[in-house]
Amino acid sequence: MTNEQSGMASEQALAWAQVRASLRESAGPRVFDQWLKPIELVASDDAESIRLALPSAFVTNWVRSHYADRLAMEFRRVLPQVRTVSIETRPRTTPPVVVTAQTPPIPLPGVPKLREDIERAAESARQAVQARRPAKPVVQAAPAVEPAPMVAMAPVIAPAAAPAAVEAAPPMRVEEEQPVTPRPVFGVDIPAPVAEAAAPRAAAERPVLDPRLTFDRFVVDSSNLVAFNAARALAEPGVPRFSPLFLHAGTGQGKTHLMHAIGHAYLAAVPEAQVLYMSAERFMFEFVSALRARDTHGFKARLRSADLLMIDDLQFIAGKGSTQEEFFHTINEIVLSGKRLVICADRCPQALDGVESRIISRLSAGLVADIKAPDLALRRAILERKLADLPEAAVPAEVLDLIAARIHANIRELEGALNRVVAYAHLTGERVDLDFAVQTLGDTLRGAERRVSIDDIQKLVSQHFELKPLDLISARRSRAVARPRQIAMYLAKRLTTRSLPEIGRKFGGRDHSTVIHAVRKIEELRDTDREIDSAVRVLLRELEA
Numbered sequence: 056m057t058n059e060q061s062g063m064a065s066e067q068a069l070a071w072a073q074v075r076a077s078l079r080e081s082a083g084p085r086v087f088d089q090w091l092k093p094i095e096l097v098a099s100d101d102a103e104s105i106r107l108a109l110p111s112a113f114v115t116n117w118v119r120s121h122y123a124d125r126l127a128m129e130f131r132r133v134l135p136q137v138r139t140v141s142i143e144t145r146p147r148t149t150p151p152v153v154v155t156a157q158t159p160p161i162p163l164p165g166v167p168k169l170r171e172d173i174e175r176a177a178e179s180a181r182q183a184v185q186a187r188r189p190a191k192p193v194v195q196a197a198p199a200v201e202p203a204p205m206v207a208m209a210p211v212i213a214p215a216a217a218p219a220a221v222e223a224a225p226p227m228r229v230e231e232e233q234p235v236t237p238r239p240v241f242g243v244d245i246p247a248p249v250a251e252a253a254a255p256r257a258a259a260e261r262p263v264l265d266p267r268l269t270f271d272r273f274v275v276d277s278s279n280l281v282a283f284n285a286a287r288a289l290a291e292p293g294v295p296r297f298s299p300l301f302l303h304a305g306t307g308q309g310k311t312h313l314m315h316a317i318g319h320a321y322l323a324a325v326p327e328a329q330v331l332y333m334s335a336e337r338f339m340f341e342f343v344s345a346l347r348a349r350d351t352h353g354f355k356a357r358l359r360s361a362d363l364l365m366i367d368d369l370q371f372i373a374g375k376g377s378t379q380e381e382f383f384h385t386i387n388e389i390v391l392s393g394k395r396l397v398i399c400a401d402r403c404p405q406a407l408d409g410v411e412s413r414i415i416s417r418l419s420a421g422l423v424a425d426i427k428a429p430d431l432a433l434r435r436a437i438l439e440r441k442l443a444d445l446p447e448a449a450v451p452a453e454v455l456d457l458i459a460a461r462i463h464a465n466i467r468e469l470e471g472a473l474n475r476v477v478a479y480a481h482l483t484g485e486r487v488d489l490d491f492a493v494q495t496l497g498d499t500l501r502g503a504e505r506r507v508s509i510d511d512i513q514k515l516v517s518q519h520f521e522l523k524p525l526d527l528i529s530a531r532r533s534r535a536v537a538r539p540r541q542i543a544m545y546l547a548k549r550l551t552t553r554s555l556p557e558i559g560r561k562f563g564g565r566d567h568s569t570v571i572h573a574v575r576k577i578e579e580l581r582d583t584d585r586e587i588d589s590a591v592r593v594l595l596r597e598l599e600a
């Protein structure tokens with residue numbers, strides 16, 4: 056390999072690592088793990104051509120029909136000279152393109168994660184080939200029928216129109232080895248991410264929004280009503296209401312869904328708007344890259360020109376000094392210029408350790424809304440809603456009941472379990488019934504079951520607060536015992552399928568109203584008391600692990 060070739064290979068490998076990281080972020084873990092992770096970068100002898108490969112024709116066709124444009128767009132963003140991106144099917148015959156000692160990497164100080172990404176990409180492709188079977192298909196949703204309920208809010212505007220051209224010039228070609236007919240998965244085609252806004256917008260940046268994450272696909276109940284209504288109000292045109300909006304919730308509870316929904320609704324109402332959505336990690340990555348390229352001016356201008364700026368997973372900027380400095384000035388400018396700002400994190404602003412107080416104060420000045428863990432009824436309703444998007448899937452009510460009752464860690468897992476049942480039924484041709492579901496979800500249900508034992512919760516909580524398990528069921532009312540008991544009840548409600556009276560009985564025969572009081576109290580304290588919130592967080596992590 057000549058020096059020139061090895062330089063090009065390194066450059067393409069690094070570009071692939073960035074594209075891959077961006078796909079992982081925007082596609083979500085489920086789609087990414089099942090379809091995109093096995094993609095391997097193949098050595099190319101032309102700097103203008105990127106070659107990608109997948110181990111099976113089935114997965115290749117899916118990726119081509121759903122992600123070809125997106126891959127092309129992402130590569131061009133990173134390597135403007137790229138003209139073609141081909142996606143091939145090939146069992147591994149050529150070595151993966153990895154940066155080795157012989158292929159000097161382009162120096163990227165401060166971003167060692169890129170290297171890891173490259174190696175992980177190569178490794179996952181190797182595993183996919185060894186597995187010799189395509190990843191499990193994902194079952195996804197078709198356009199929604201019924202709008203989601205909304206309390207005292209105006210209806211959402213029509214969905215965004217079809218994508219327009221992404222780049223001004225030069226045109227991008229996506230090469231395919233053979234003609235591919237887009238293949239629906241279980242008769243329901245998965246739409247590609249919306250990479251652009253409805254109308255032509257000269258020089259306007261197109262957010263990458265998942266077309267499935269809309270307001271009408273979001274199921275609302277009291278646990279997420281405030282967040283939902285605030286999100287809808289913020290997406291309405293005119294003078295922004297509820298900006299900045301800070302949404303917080305545990306993992307997989309719908310924060311990203313609401314953000315994307317805001318983006319769709321706002322773009323539908325104001326097609327020429329500049330809408331930017333990115334994770335805090337991406338913000339940091341782009342900022343560091345801009346610093347390195349001595350182009351912070353461009354970075355600042357891009358972010359500050361947003362009419363709607365949405366930053367996901369803010370907790371990731373904790374402890375990152377210069378990124379926080381830039382972040383503060385960015386959000387300050389957005390807010391002061393009367394534009395829309397939405398921030399999501401896994402905890403409330405006050406509990407964001409390692410984040411500068413001026414950022415916290417700025418964000419707390421807007422509307423802070425949380426999304427609480429879904430109870431059984433909401434989990435069941437969400438399954439119903441997801442199933443409505445799968446017209447070919449016949450899943451009896453008792454199976455939905457089972458999944459809703461047994462899987463409560465988060466909605467992503469809930470959805471994953473339903474998808475798995477439907478996908479396996481499709482692949483085996485079997486009818487879905489309780490036996491089939493139990494067999495298909497075996498480990499997941501057993502895992503969920505393990506998480507839900509009240510005895511485990513009592514044991515862990517008492518250990519954490521240095522009490523005896525018996526203290527939690529005793530009549531003692533001192534704060535040192537009462538608070539941990541309330542936390543244990545809260546966890547029991549959140550992590551188990553036990554009814555309120557059942558939980559009360561497990562705590563020394565207490566009344567169900569005592570359990571309700573405990574749950575409310577801890578929810579309240581999690582917003583105001585950092586110590587309680589972090590204790591609950593630690594316990595949740597341990598119980599869910």
Ligand SMILES: Nc1ncnc2c1ncn2[C@@H]1O[C@H](COP(=O)(O)OP(=O)(O)OP(=O)(O)O)[C@@H](O)[C@H]1O
Pocket residue numbers: 083268272273274275279304305306307308309310311312313401437440466467470
């Ligand atoms: N209320 C809801 N109605 C319908 N679907 C929901 C609801 N809440 C969450 N979901 C679905 O659950 C999945 C996970 O949601 P999402 O990605 O928004 O979670 P998140 O809170 O951003 O999680 P993380 O913090 O891990 O990024 C998505 O597929 C989303 O559509």
